[in-house]
Every structure is written in C-alpha cells, then in structure tokens.
Amino acid sequence: xxxxxxxxxxxxxTGMLYALMGLGLALIAGILNIPNFAxxxxxxxxxxxxxxAINAVGNFWIALVVAPLGVAVLGLVIEYAGIRRLYAAGHxxxxxxxxGLSLILAETIILIWGPVGISQLPPPILRGxxxxxxxxxxxxxxxxxxxxxxxxxxxWLFLEKTRYGAIMRAGIENKEMVSLLGIDIHRMFTVAFAxxxxxxxxxxxxxxxxxxxxxxxxxxxxxxxxxVVALGGMGNVLGAIAAGLLIGxxxxxxxxxxxxxxxxxxxxxMAAVLVVRPQGLFGIR
Amino acid sequence: MSQQKxxxxxxxxxxxxxxxxxxxILRAQSKDIVILGLWDQTGAYAxxxxxxxxxxxxxxxxxxxxxxxxxxxxITRDGATQAGxxxxxxxxxxxxxxxxxxxxxxxxxxxxxxxxxxxxxxLHLFSGGTEDISGARCHRYSFQWAxxxxxxxxxxxxxxxxxxxxxKRWHLLIAxxxxxxxxxxxxxxxxxxxxxxxxxxxxxxxGEREFSNYVQKAAANRPDVVxxxxxxxxxxxxxxxxxxxxxxxxxxxxxxWSSGVEELIQLAPEIRENLWVGSNFYYTxxxxxxxxxxxxxxxxxxxxxxxxxxxxxxxxxxxxxxxDKAKSDDTQAVIRALETLQINDVVGPMHVDGATHQTLRxxxxxxxxxxxxxxxxxxxxxxxxxxxxxxxxxxxxxxDIGGF
Numbered sequence: 254x255x256x257x258x259x260x261x262x263x264x265x266x267t268g269m270l271y272a273l274m275g276l277g278l279a280l281i282a283g284i285l286n287i288p289n290f291a292x293x294x295x296x297x298x299x300x301x302x303x304x305x306a307i308n309a310v311g312n313f314w315i316a317l318v319v320a321p322l323g324v325a326v327l328g329l330v331i332e333y334a335g336i337r338r339l340y341a342a343g344h345x346x347x348x349x350x351x352x353g354l355s356l357i358l359a360e361t362i363i364l365i366w367g368p369v370g371i372s373q374l375p376p377p378i379l380r381g382x383x384x385x386x387x388x389x390x391x392x393x394x395x396x397x398x399x400x401x402x403x404x405x406x407x408x409w410l411f412l413e414k415t416r417y418g419a420i421m422r423a424g425i426e427n428k429e430m431v432s433l434l435g436i437d438i439h440r441m442f443t444v445a446f447a448x449x450x451x452x453x454x455x456x457x458x459x460x461x462x463x464x465x466x467x468x469x470x471x472x473x474x475x476x477x478x479x480x481v482v483a484l485g486g487m488g489n490v491l492g493a494i495a496a497g498l499l500i501g502x503x504x505x506x507x508x509x510x511x512x513x514x515x516x517x518x519x520x521x522x523m524a525a526v527l528v529v530r531p532q533g534l535f536g537i538r
Numbered sequence: 539m540s541q542q543k544x545x546x547x548x549x550x551x552x553x554x555x556x557x558x559x560x561x562x563i564l565r566a567q568s569k570d571i572v573i574l575g576l577w578d579q580t581g582a583y584a585x586x587x588x589x590x591x592x593x594x595x596x597x598x599x600x601x602x603x604x605x606x607x608x609x610x611x612x613i614t615r616d617g618a619t620q621a622g623x624x625x626x627x628x629x630x631x632x633x634x635x636x637x638x639x640x641x642x643x644x645x646x647x648x649x650x651x652x653x654x655x656x657x658x659x660x661l662h663l664f665s666g667g668t669e670d671i672s673g674a675r676c677h678r679y680s681f682q683w684a685x686x687x688x689x690x691x692x693x694x695x696x697x698x699x700x701x702x703x704x705x706k707r708w709h710l711l712i713a714x715x716x717x718x719x720x721x722x723x724x725x726x727x728x729x730x731x732x733x734x735x736x737x738x739x740x741x742x743x744x745g746e747r748e749f750s751n752y753v754q755k756a757a758a759n760r761p762d763v764v765x766x767x768x769x770x771x772x773x774x775x776x777x778x779x780x781x782x783x784x785x786x787x788x789x790x791x792x793x794x795w796s797s798g799v800e801e802l803i804q805l806a807p808e809i810r811e812n813l814w815v816g817s818n819f820y821y822t823x824x825x826x827x828x829x830x831x832x833x834x835x836x837x838x839x840x841x842x843x844x845x846x847x848x849x850x851x852x853x854x855x856x857x858x859x860x861x862d863k864a865k866s867d868d869t870q871a872v873i874r875a876l877e878t879l880q881i882n883d884v885v886g887p888m889h890v891d892g893a894t895h896q897t898l899r900x901x902x903x904x905x906x907x908x909x910x911x912x913x914x915x916x917x918x919x920x921x922x923x924x925x926x927x928x929x930x931x932x933x934x935x936x937x938d939i940g941g942f
Contacts, residue, residue, distance in 0.1 A: 256758050263750045370774060370804040382784045391782045464747060465778050467771060469584055473747045508751030512740045513714050
C-alpha cells in the first residue's frame with residue numbers, strides 16, 4: 254500500500270511535467286493549427302540553456318527564469334522567420350519544417366554542448382529528500398510537482414480569465430471571425446508559439462536535474478507530448494492537463510506491478526481512450 | 539480543429555516516425571575488401587553508434603585502410619537500433635559487396651543480424667551482453683568479442699563481495715532484453731556461492747527515461763546493494779535517480795556492464811560516490827595497446843575511450859589480424875584463422891574459443907573515486923580487479939558450432 258501511495262505521488266510529479274509539455278503543444282496545435290515536431294527540441298534547448306545559465310551565473314533560480322525566456326525568444330524567431338510563411342501551405346510542409354528544425358536544433362546542441370550527456374544536480378537547498386511517512390521522497394521532485402502545477406494553473410487562468418486569453422481561445426474556435434473583429438491574428442500566432450515554446454523550455458529546465466541532459470532528450474519527450482495532446486483532445490488545455498496526469502500516474506502504477514510494460518502503457522492508455530472517445534478526453538469534435 | 543485535420547496530423551506524425559531512412563548507394567570495386575560497420579545513428583543507441591564508428595575508423599587508419607596489399611572499403615550503415623532496419627541494411631551492404639561486418643550494438647538486434655551473416659555466409663563480429671551469439675544460437679560465421687556474461691557476473695560479484703562481505707541483500711534492476719536476461723541469470727547463479735538474497739529484480743524496457751518508479755520500489759525493499767544490468771542512457775538515468783532518492787551513497791550501487799568512462803562522465807561526482815562498475819574495458823587498463831589507443835583517442839576527441847569505441851577498435855584489429863594470419867581475404871579462411879587466433883590487444887591477452895566463437899579475455903571491475911580523491915577531471919575510478927573465469931562447461935549451450 255505504501256508502495257502504491259509512493260508511486261501515485263511519483264506519477265503526479267511526472268504527470269505534471271508531461272502536462273506542461275502537452276499544454277504548450279496543445280496551444281500551438283490549437284491556435285496555429287500546426288503539428289510542432291520541434292517541441293521536443295525546444296524542451297532540450299531549455300534544459301541546456303538552464304545548465305549554461307547555472308554555470309554562468311551560479312544560481313539555479315536565475316537560470317530557471319532566464320533559460321525558458323531564451324527558448325521563448327527562439328520561439329518568436331522561429332514563428333516570425335519560418336512558420337509564418339507556411340500557414341497556407343498544408344500540414345506536410347509544416348511537418349517537414351518543424352521536423353527539420355528539430356534535427357537542426359538537436360545537431361546544434363551537439364555542436365555547442367557535445368554529444369555526451371551532462372548531469373545537473375538540483376540547487377543545494379532542494380537536494381536530499383523528506384520522509385513523508387509512507388515514503389522517502391526527493392525534495393526537488395516535490396518542488397517540480399508544485400512548480401509545474403502552478404505554471405499549468407497560471408496558463409489555464411491566463412487563457413480563461415484574461416482578455417487576451419479569451420481572444421486566443423476564440424482563435425482556436427474560429428480564426429476568421431477573430432480576424433474580422435479587427436484583431437491582429439498574426440501577432441496572436443506569434444505570441445501563442447512563443448508561449449508554447451516557453452512552456453517547453455521551462456519543462457526542460459525543471460527536468461534537467463531529474464533526468465540529466467542528452468542531445469536526444471527531446472525525442473523521448475516529443476512522443477509523450479503528442480500522446481498527451483491526442484489523448485486530451487486536440488488543442489484542449491484542460492484535456493492536456495488531465496491527460497498528462499493520467500499518463501504519469503498510469504506509468505507509475507504499472508511500474509509498481511509490471512515494470513516491463515511501463516513504456517507500452519503510455520500508448521495502451523492512449524489507444525484505450527481513443528477507442529471509447531475518438532475526440533480525446535475533453536475534445537468536442 | 540476539424541476531425542479531418544486532427545487525423546491528418548496523427549497520420550503524418552506516424553509516417554514521419556517510420557518512413558525516414560537514409561539511402562546510400564555505394565558500389566565497391568571488386569579488388570576492394572569491403573567491411574561494414576553496422577552502427578546505430580538513430581534509436582535507443584543513437585549516442586553509441588558514432589563512438590563505435592570512431593574506434594573502427596581508427597583501427598583501419600592505423601593500417602592506412604589496407605590489408606594484404608589491398609585497399610579496404612569501409613562502409614557504415616545506420617541500423618536504427620531495430621532488428622528490421624539493421625537486417626535490411628546488412629543485406630543491402632552484402633549486396634554491395636561486403637563480406638565482413640561488425641556490429642550492431644544492441645544484443646537483441648545483433649542476434650537478428652547474426653542470422654543474416656549465417657544465411658549470406660558473411661563473417662560477423664559482435665560485442666555485447668547476450669550469451670546466445672556464442673551459445674544457443676552459435677554458428678560458424680559470428681564471433682563474440684565481449685566477455686561472456688558469466689565471466690562478467692563472476693568478476694563483479696566475487697570482487698564486490700570481497701570488499702563488502704556483509705552486503706547480502708541485493709536488489710537487481712535489469713534491462714528487459716537478451717543482454718539483461720543473460721547477466722541476471724549468472725549474477726543469481728554466482729550469488730548462490732556467496733549466500734546472496736535477491737530481495738527484488740525489476741526489468742525495465744530499453745530506452746526507459748522515468749526511473750523514479752523503479753528506484754522507489756528498490757528503496758522499499760531495503761537492500762544492502764542495488765545492482766544494475768543496463769547500459770548507456772538507461773544506466774546513467776537509473777544511477778541519477780538512485781542518488782536523487784537518497785539511496786546512494788548510503789547503499790552501494792553496481793553498474794554490472796558499463797561502458798566505463800562514457801557513462802561515468804555523465805554523472806556528477808556526488809552521484810559516483812559508492813558506485814562500483816563492471817566493464818569490458820577501462821581506459822587506464824595496463825596494456826601497451828590500450829595506452830597507445832587511449833592517448834591517440836583522447837588527443838583526437840578530448841574524452842578517453844570507453845567500451846564502445848574500444849570494442850569496435852579491437853574487433854577491427856582482430857579481423858585484420860585474421861586476414862594477416864590467413865594470408866587471404868577468403869571469408870572461410872579468415873574464419874578459420876580467427877578460430878585459433880591469439881592476440882594481445884586493448885584488454886590484454888585474448889584468444890578465441892574455436893568451439894563456441896567466444897573470446898576469452900579479462901573483464902574489469904572498478905570502484906569510483908570520491909570527489910576529494912580525484913587527481914584530475916577524468917580520474918574517475920580505480921581498477922580494483924580483473925577476472926577471466928570462462929563459462930563453465932555445464933552452462934555452455936553451444937554444443938556444435940557446425941560447418942560453413
């Protein structure tokens with residue numbers, strides 16, 4: 254029983270990170286209507302920038318703020334210089350562009366940081382663990398769970414409660430109408446992509462001390478992010494959060510009893526949900 | 539978004555994941571000796587393939603890309619760490635004239651490639667943890683460079699218990715494929731001699747990235763030791779989580795079958811404390827060939843060579859020694875030469891057991907140094923012991939290696 258409780262806690266912590274990744278991808282898929290295959294690479298860039306920032310300023314917290322902003326700026330550039338030209342071109346061109354971009358980013362990581370993986374320890378104050386009674390748990394993971402939870406909530410509040418959030422949601426529903434109302438839809442696309450990139454970057458930054466860094470780290474996460482988006486309902490924010498948590502917890506619980514299936518369960522859950530609800534958990538269409 | 543578009547995105551995604559191959563047209567002239575290096579550039583061992591390639595190239599360049607006065611044509615293909623892709627790439631290379639091949643890195647994939655070697659009558663050298671290449675599925679065309687999993691298990695368990703006689707409760711974390719199963723079996727077997735109790739043995743998929751679940755289970759078993767049988771990014775990720783969850787350095791961690799320096803430099807010094815490592819090669823090995831190879835490798839690539847480049851380097855040298863000994867580039871003549879080959883190479887004295895095609899050679903056992911004891915950044919570990927006990931006859935499952 255204590256094992257199960259520990260695993261569920263673990264699943265929530267991991268699931269929050271998945272949700273953060275899925276949320277960014279869902280925003281981009283929903284508003285820009287493109288499959289962003291570079292999302293994993295942006296996640297990796299976020300992690301690497303964090304390590305470089307830590308080495309430069311010697312402070313984890315500053316790095317945690319600065320590095321994701323760097324990824325957001327990268328997102329701005331990518332949207333402005335590349336993706337913007339492909340909105341009318343169809344999914345295959347957008348896919349080729351973002352997929353190519355992910356390869357370029359991964360190779361650039363190798364050029365700058367080298368092909369061999371890197372370890373990054375949590376900040377000193379978050380090293381070690383706490384005895385929660387039923388399990389011993391790393392402080393840093395608890396921090397990630399709370400931080401990711403807050404970020405996901407803040408993003409959701411931004412979309413639900415602010416004027417610009419309402420415009421973005423309207424953009425998901427009907428771009429032409431939003432455009433007709435005199436709103437600069439191109440600027441909204443740029444903001445949405447940068448916001449998605451920022452979320453990927455911050456997920457990368459938070460993940461670095463847990464999983465370490467390697468040039469291929471984005472590929473692993475990209476698959477999961479797509480599962481989260483498909484599972485939650487394309488472009489659905491609440492769906493992405495629920496799907497991230499569902500996958501994280503499913504993985505952890507399965508690992509308690511049948512470790513061999515811990516990767517397969519991600520796809521089994523997706524298949525099972527899509528059979529019952531082809532539109533995803535929270536999808537409407 | 540419409541249903542149609544959503545489906546499109548998913549479909550295109552699936553295509554992108556499965557459909558991308560790397561076409562390569564390369565026809566060798568008949569006087570060339572064509573050697574294939576089947577090294578993964580994508581998939582779970584994407585990080586290892588480029589290192590294998592480095593080692594193989596260095597061995598060929600030492601000989602100016604020539605053997606028996608003939609030019610060597612070295613071709614390399616990406617097997618994508620998948621059996622289907624790897625066998626296809628091997629078949630294509632054979633069609634292009636390759637009669638000698640080395641690789642790939644994953645045991646499970648190599649077993650499939652070994653079948654191609656047998657069917658197409660091509661000499662195949664491999665280094666990895668499955669015992670089947672020189673065991674149940676042995677045949678005349680495939681050779682195993684790595685130590686037998688029995689040799690590895692015996693070296694690691696015996697020497698670890700010598701240093702930690704009280705550590706009897708072991709928790710195992712095992713990569714769930716051919717290599718992991720072989721080693722698990724022999725660790726349990728050798729463990730009997732030491733009265734070990736295995737309080738847990740969890741298997742994880744190759745390419746697992748979320749090890750917290752496993753480590754939490756391990757911690758719940760309250761073991762004296764956590765021993766891992768996994769490799770590369772899996773081993774690094776699991777070692778990191780074992781530290782994050784506060785198990786190491788309180789509880790010693792063993793990497794049973796490590797790449798050596800390449801895995802160790804990915805871990806912060808704090809994580810390496812109380813880490814014990816078994817490996818097919820460590821760069822401070824006290825042999826002439828290792829010293830020379832490590833120096834020139836480090837001059838070229840900055841880090842010292844680990845198991846991946848060293849095995850590719852040494853297998854290539856073995857193959858070339860086979861040509862020299864046979865004085866011929868006829869596949870079967872080279873195989874006969876290798877079957878009785880004795881060579882002093884990177885790990886020390888090695889020879890091939892002609893009856894099984896298993897290379898008999900030393901296996902290394904290391905203890906990582908605490909941060910304070912490290913003299914420089916790469917002073918990661920001491921070689922505590924080496925062991926070369928061969929697989930006892932009663933376990934040998936290669937009964938008859940057969941003819942050509």
